Amino acid sequence: xxIDWRARASEVWTVPNLISLSRLPLVAGIVLTVxxxxxxxxxxxxxxxxxVDGWVARRLxxxxxxxxxxxxxxxxxTALVLVVALFPATGLDLAYLALFFARDAFVVALVPLVPFxxxxxxxxxxxxxxxxxxxxxxxxxxxxLVPAVGATEALLWALGxxxxxxxxxxxxxxxxxQTDRAWVHDWRGIAVAAAAVALAFAAVVRxxxxxxxxxxLAAL
Numbered sequence: 001x002x003i004d005w006r007a008r009a010s011e012v013w014t015v016p017n018l019i020s021l022s023r024l025p026l027v028a029g030i031v032l033t034v035x036x037x038x039x040x041x042x043x044x045x046x047x048x049x050x051x052v053d054g055w056v057a058r059r060l061x062x063x064x065x066x067x068x069x070x071x072x073x074x075x076x077x078t079a080l081v082l083v084v085a086l087f088p089a090t091g092l093d094l095a096y097l098a099l100f101f102a103r104d105a106f107v108v109a110l111v112p113l114v115p116f117x118x119x120x121x122x123x124x125x126x127x128x129x130x131x132x133x134x135x136x137x138x139x140x141x142x143x144x145l146v147p148a149v150g151a152t153e154a155l156l157w158a159l160g161x162x163x164x165x166x167x168x169x170x171x172x173x174x175x176x177x178q179t180d181r182a183w184v185h186d187w188r189g190i191a192v193a194a195a196a197v198a199l200a201f202a203a204v205v206r207x208x209x210x211x212x213x214x215x216x217l218a219a220l
Contacts, residue, residue: 016057017067019049023074031085043145046078076104079137086144090152095208099160100140102204103133106167110174127173129166136162157216160201168197 012021026049029042053071057063083100136159143152171193175184183189205213 012066014057014062014064014067015060016053016062017064017070019053019056020067020070020074022049023078027078027081030082034085034089039145043082043142050075050078075134079141082141083144086141086147089147090144090149092149092153092156093209093212096153096156096212098204098208099156099163100137102160102163102201103130103166106163106170110170127166127169129162129169133159133162133166153212153216157213160205164197164201168193171197 012018023046026042026046030039030046033039033042050071053067057067083097087094087097136155140152140155140159143155168190172184172190175189175193183192
């Protein structure tokens with residue numbers, strides 16, 4: 001199928017896409033004012049633009065394929081840049097970032113396998129565990145913005161657990177799309193995926209965050 005790249009380029013200049021792209025200078029502003037109260041206002045504008053662009057697209061009937069790709073891509077870029085900029089102020093070990101990006105790292109790792117699995121990516125829809133991870137990531141960024149170290153640490157541990165659940169959910173979903181074997185479609189498939197992901201999560205924590213987890217448990 002031929003793609004009209006000129007038409008795709010013209011989609012950039014729609015109002016909702018321009019609102020989405022406004023996040024780039026706002027995020028840059030947060031990085032430059034990371035030690036100033038101005039960062040709070042800029043962060044609020046980032047959140048506002050993220051919530052408004054979809055509504056404007058529907059209101060003005062300007063939904064586009066580019067916009068559908070642009071919004072989630074900017075969400076990931078925003079999270080990456082802000083976490084890199086804000087996390088150092090918490091004083092937490094860098095290994096905690098493995099908990100923040102666990103779900104996203106898993107999704108990225110799957111991308112090279114898509115051609116081999118002959119998996120139709122358009123079948124992938126937003127799933128509840130993934131939404132929980134996204135919301136916890138947002139709350140963790142807010143805690144880093146303050147910065148509230150205790151809240152950040154607690155949210156990152158919650159993120160790790162939620163990411164493990166989301167990864168298990170994705171594994172089951174993909175497995176069910178790839179095979180009709182009965183065990184994949186009942187509780188046994190869920191149990192196998194959950195056990196495998198739990199073991200992987202425990203291994204990562206043991207390798208990277210054993211001391212931090214011990215401190216958290218000792219404080220309880």
